[in-house]
Amino acid sequence: MTTTPPIPNSNSSDISLLEDRRGSVHETGEAPVDMRCGLASLAGAVSQRACVFCGSRVVLYPVADAVHIVHGPIGCAAYTWDIRGSLSSGPELHRLSFSTDLRERDVIYGGENKLKAALLELIDLHKPNAAFIYSTCIVGIIGDDVEAVCRSVSAETGIPVIPVHSEGFKGSKKDGYSAACNALMRLVGNGDTTGIPHLSINILGDFNLAGEIWMIKEYYRRMGIDVIATVTGDGRVADIQRCHGASLNVVQCSGSMIHLAKAMEEKYGIPFIRVSYFGIEDMSRALYDVAEHFEDASLNAKAATLIQEEVAVVMPHLRELREKLKGKRAAVYTGGAFKAFSLVRSLRLLGMKTVIAGSQTGNKADYQELAELCEPGTVLLDDTNPLELAKYMQEKDVDLFIGGVKERPIAYKLGVAFCDHNHERKIALAGFVGLLNFAKEVDASVNSPIWNLVPRRRKTEPTI
Amino acid sequence: MTLLRHTSTDIKPRKALTVNAAKTCQPVGAMYAALGIHRCLPHSHGSQGCCSYHRSALTRHYKEPVMAATSSFTEGASVFGGQANLLKSIETIFDVYAPDIIAVHTTCLSETIGDDIPQIVSKATDKGFVPEGKLVIHCNTPSYIGSHVTGFSNMVMGMVKYLSQTTENTPGTFNVIPGWVEPSDMRELKRLMSVMDLKTILFPDTSDVMDTPLNGDREFYPEGGTTLEELKATGDSSATFALGSFASKAAADALTKKCNVPAEILDLPIGLRATDRFIDAVRTTAGIEVPNSLTRERGRLVDLMSDMHQYFHGKRVALVGDPDQLIALSEFCADLDMRPVYIVSGTPGKAFETKVLERLEERIPEVKIANGSNADMYLLHQWIKQEAVDLIIGNTYCKYISRDENIPMIRHGFPILDRVGHSLFPTVGYMGGMRLCEKILEAFLSKLDRESPDEKVELVM
Ligand code: SF4
Numbered sequence: 005m006t007t008t009p010p011i012p013n014s015n016s017s018d019i020s021l022l023e024d025r026r027g028s029v030h031e032t033g034e035a036p037v038d039m040r041c042g043l044a045s046l047a048g049a050v051s052q053r054a055c056v057f058c059g060s061r062v063v064l065y066p067v068a069d070a071v072h073i074v075h076g077p078i079g080c081a082a083y084t085w086d087i088r089g090s091l092s093s094g095p096e097l098h099r100l101s102f103s104t105d106l107r108e109r110d111v112i113y114g115g116e117n118k119l120k121a122a123l124l125e126l127i128d129l130h131k132p133n134a135a136f137i138y139s140t141c142i143v144g145i146i147g148d149d150v151e152a153v154c155r156s157v158s159a160e161t162g163i164p165v166i167p168v169h170s171e172g173f174k175g176s177k178k179d180g181y182s183a184a185c186n187a188l189m190r191l192v193g194n195g196d197t198t199g200i201p202h203l204s205i206n207i208l209g210d211f212n213l214a215g216e217i218w219m220i221k222e223y224y225r226r227m228g229i230d231v232i233a234t235v236t237g238d239g240r241v242a243d244i245q246r247c248h249g250a251s252l253n254v255v256q257c258s259g260s261m262i263h264l265a266k267a268m269e270e271k272y273g274i275p276f277i278r279v280s281y282f283g284i285e286d287m288s289r290a291l292y293d294v295a296e297h298f299e300d301a302s303l304n305a306k307a308a309t310l311i312q313e314e315v316a317v318v319m320p321h322l323r324e325l326r327e328k329l330k331g332k333r334a335a336v337y338t339g340g341a342f343k344a345f346s347l348v349r350s351l352r353l354l355g356m357k358t359v360i361a362g363s364q365t366g367n368k369a370d371y372q373e374l375a376e377l378c379e380p381g382t383v384l385l386d387d388t389n390p391l392e393l394a395k396y397m398q399e400k401d402v403d404l405f406i407g408g409v410k411e412r413p414i415a416y417k418l419g420v421a422f423c424d425h426n427h428e429r430k431i432a433l434a435g436f437v438g439l440l441n442f443a444k445e446v447d448a449s450v451n452s453p454i455w456n457l458v459p460r461r462r463k464t465e466p467t468i
Numbered sequence: 469m470t471l472l473r474h475t476s477t478d479i480k481p482r483k484a485l486t487v488n489a490a491k492t493c494q495p496v497g498a499m500y501a502a503l504g505i506h507r508c509l510p511h512s513h514g515s516q517g518c519c520s521y522h523r524s525a526l527t528r529h530y531k532e533p534v535m536a537a538t539s540s541f542t543e544g545a546s547v548f549g550g551q552a553n554l555l556k557s558i559e560t561i562f563d564v565y566a567p568d569i570i571a572v573h574t575t576c577l578s579e580t581i582g583d584d585i586p587q588i589v590s591k592a593t594d595k596g597f598v599p600e601g602k603l604v605i606h607c608n609t610p611s612y613i614g615s616h617v618t619g620f621s622n623m624v625m626g627m628v629k630y631l632s633q634t635t636e637n638t639p640g641t642f643n644v645i646p647g648w649v650e651p652s653d654m655r656e657l658k659r660l661m662s663v664m665d666l667k668t669i670l671f672p673d674t675s676d677v678m679d680t681p682l683n684g685d686r687e688f689y690p691e692g693g694t695t696l697e698e699l700k701a702t703g704d705s706s707a708t709f710a711l712g713s714f715a716s717k718a719a720a721d722a723l724t725k726k727c728n729v730p731a732e733i734l735d736l737p738i739g740l741r742a743t744d745r746f747i748d749a750v751r752t753t754a755g756i757e758v759p760n761s762l763t764r765e766r767g768r769l770v771d772l773m774s775d776m777h778q779y780f781h782g783k784r785v786a787l788v789g790d791p792d793q794l795i796a797l798s799e800f801c802a803d804l805d806m807r808p809v810y811i812v813s814g815t816p817g818k819a820f821e822t823k824v825l826e827r828l829e830e831r832i833p834e835v836k837i838a839n840g841s842n843a844d845m846y847l848l849h850q851w852i853k854q855e856a857v858d859l860i861i862g863n864t865y866c867k868y869i870s871r872d873e874n875i876p877m878i879r880h881g882f883p884i885l886d887r888v889g890h891s892l893f894p895t896v897g898y899m900g901g902m903r904l905c906e907k908i909l910e911a912f913l914s915k916l917d918r919e920s921p922d923e924k925v926e927l928v929m
Contacts (some may be wrong), residue, residue: 045516045538045540046540046556046560047538047539047540047552047553047554047556047557047560048511048537048538048539048540048556048557048558048559048560048561048564049537049538049540049560049564050509050535050536050537050538050565051516051519051520051538051540052520053516053520054516054517054520054521055515055516055517055518055520056517057517058517058520058521073485076576077493077576077611077612078486078489078491078492078493078611078615078814079492079493079494079495079496079518079521079576079611080493080517080521081486081489082489082491082492082493083492083521083522083524083525084521085488085489085865095474096470096471096472096473096474097474099471099868100472100474100487100488100846101487101488101489102485102486102487103485103486103489104484104485104486105486105489105841105842106612107612107613107841108610108612108613110612111576111580111612117484118484119484120484121483121484121485122484122485122486125480125482125483125484125485126485126487128480129474129476129480129485129487130474140576141514141515141517141518141541141546141575141576141577141580142576142577142580142611142612144546145546145577145580145581146580172514172515172516172517172518172541172577173514173515173541173542173543173545173546173577174543175542175543176516390533390535390686390688391564391565391688394686409524409527409528410520410523410524410527410533410534412527413527413531413532413533414533414686416682417533417680417682417683417685417686418684418685418686419682419684458682458683458684459683459684
């Protein structure tokens with residue numbers, strides 16, 4: 005009787021784990037999870053992480069009737085110019101790139117005058133409803149008084165001009181989220197809340213990628229609930245200014261907007277719940293939880309009907325796709341850990357198995373939850389690097405990688421299918437139909453004939 | 469279509485504000501150049517975000533994994549300087565990623581703090597962090613000076629300063645500094661040199677680094693890239709051909725100064741005449757005859773240009789992108805009897821306008837040229853709104869204008885985020901000229917086919 009040989013160690017698998025990284029990699033089932041995470045990346049690592057500015061920028065930029073000006077040398081503005089598919093139903097100001105393009109003399113003499121002039125030119129040009137000013141690394145060093153400039157321009161133009169303290173080195177992407185939330189808090193509370201009904205919510209932490217927020221809004225509308233502000237997907241200044249009149253904040257993607265929800269709870273007494281819109285289970289929960297909050301049985305019934313209707317539409321297709329995906333092995337690497345939970349659950353629904361799961365910014369509790377969610381033998385990774393990713397992808401014989409822009413070519417080079425669940429995705433993955441879209445996309449990549457044509461996992465000597 | 473509905477036709481002078489820039493910052497250029505060294509790990513001395521942005525930008529353009537490490541600055545580093553971070557980085561990198569060489573570039577943060585890279589590197593060497601036979605080179609890339617092109621140029625100059633050597637050898641090789649062009653272009657330049665039977669050191673060389681085949685395994689350091697031996701040997705070459713003064717002149721001059729290698733500073737060989745000048749410079753410098761096969765290649769380009777000249781005639785073109793590319797393209801467009809009327813580059817430099825005008829030879833009196841601060845795509849769009857063009861040549865960001873104004877565009881330059889081909893098919897040399905002609909004609913003729921009224925649709929063009 006012949007047995008298939010085990011998959012040989014190849015290339016990257018031979019790389020022993022760096023001593024300093026040991027605590028940040030964990031194989032579930034081996035011992036209790038005590039993930040070392042939330043640390044600054046090791047200097048010299050090829051980290052997949054971003055910075056404070058990046059965090060602020062991605063969270064705030066969907067506010068479409070505001071101008072977003074990046075105060076610093078040109079790079080930061082150039083790299084964040086319309087890279088997220090955050091859709092607007094009206095103005096498109098957020099898709100333009102504004103920068104003070106600081107030059108050497110500004111760095112020497114300070115950039116305040118240039119910032120002020122740029123703001124005045126910009127506001128004159130576009131007549132926006134608000135302006136956000138992002139400080140980048142250098143502004144933190146040359147010591148521009150951005151607050152003062154904002155105050156004076158605001159007085160001159162009559163619109164809110166809000167500084168975002170997003171100097172790149174002052175922490176991680178997460179700190180950028182907080183800086184963005186602080187900026188938003190300066191808008192909240194300035195609008196008229198008359199006419200806002202009791203059955204009303206704000207949707208926090210969804211960015212309307214591929215129009216997802218329109219879908220979610222429609223679900224809540226069908227339940228009879230008003231959405232006052234969507235923060236920030238398809239966001240508008242006036243909505244945000246009056247959103248403290250809503251009864252509940254529904255926060256998705258815990259990482260980015262939880263800070264705003266907490267601040268609003270503290271200041272305006274608005275409670276919040278955490279939800280996820282990815283996958284049937286989580287999406288349903290998101291509707292039921294809102295119904296439950298309002299303690300209204302009829303809402304609950306409406307949610308149930310809605311879910312039934314929606315699930316009935318997608319289920320038959322999902323079943324078909326499940327047949328084609330059953331048993332495939334997936335790796336998941338996300339920005340925040342919350343999304344990883346939803347993905348693991350959704351993959352399971354599709355009959356797939358998550359064998360690697362990780363995030364850039366998860367905390368200890370996140371990893372514990374992730375460990376419980378995954379089967380024993382799953383590799384958990386915090387703030388990983390391409391070498392580790394490649395090593396485990398090969399060791400775990402992965403069929404699909406779910407990640408972001410920097411991971412895509414790594415997966416392809418290994419002959420592994422890929423799905424973008426990050427901000428560059430082009431199709432709606434939220435909501436009930438989102439799961440079907442997700443399944444279709446996974447199927448299209450995992451079952452592509454191309455993988456039969458590539459020498460997958462070639463046995464070679466290590467090249468490093 | 470009104471994605472750019474916020475553009476006003478009325479041009480008010482701007483002094484401080486840049487809208488939709490036609491450039492980006494230095495470090496990304498340094499990173500791209502460093503990737504063109506074999507077994508090199510580029511290192512970004514600054515916050516994590518910069519490195520992440522630069523890697524993502526390069527990955528989106530080349531569709532390849534881009535490896536680079538970062539010093540991961542934190543608050544502490546911004547106060548006390550980044551020395552500790554860089555020391556730790558050098559140790560970590562050689563330990564974990566085992567490159568032959570680390571190429572450090574700075575960012576606006578480390579520049580403003582004033583970190584002294586050579587001093588830190590020598591400390592790292594003293595501490596034994598740099599293994600025997602391995603190297604660390606660096607260049608300064610303050611983001612508030614120049615543009616991504618400057619960063620590229622600085623890193624190539626860094627290669628010369630650190631690595632080029634003069635020895636007793638006279639290997640009879642020629643250096644080619646290709647400038648910031650695609651891997652396909654670098655491959656094509658090497659082919660042209662080999663057709664002329666010349667031993668060549670092309671540096672940097674991103675072919676087989678940023679266009680690697682899928683072989684089912686992940687090579688952390690791909691096959692390509694100029695090797696350390698080659699980089700050292702550049703000092704013994706007979707001459708250097710530096711293509712594009714903005715991206716390549718600094719390194720060529722440094723090499724002349726350091727190792728006495730004479731340099732020819734040429735335009736990027738894009739289009740017929742720029743390629744002619746390149747081939748001719750090589751011919752005279754190396755004292756060779758141009759092989760017949762190359763002459764016939766040229767002939768095919770000329771043939772194509774003459775066959776289709778009626779379709780090019782009088783077409784108004786907007787060019788936006790990097791200076792070396794635009795200088796060559798403006799000449800080629802004019803040679804095709806098109807009218808390059810708007811020429812915009814975010815990269816500063818007084819030589820730009822002079823150079824473009826020189827290449828246009830007074831053929832386009834109506835030309836508008838802008839570069840440097842506030843020369844951005846918003847301005848270009850305003851010009852186009854005032855008087856339209858028939859074609860836009862530029863990076864992906866031109867697509868908004870193209871869509872809004874229903875003007876065909878050809879993607880050329882950096883970044884191209886939404887198409888493939890640039891890393892596979894060159895636009896330099898005669899072959900590249902043919903490809904450009906094909907693309908331009910395709911843009912014009914498919915628009916004509918699409919928009920002609922029924923009775924006017926022509927089968928034969
Ligand atoms: S912080 Fe400076 S170096 Fe980094 S991306 Fe922004 S402009 Fe470029």
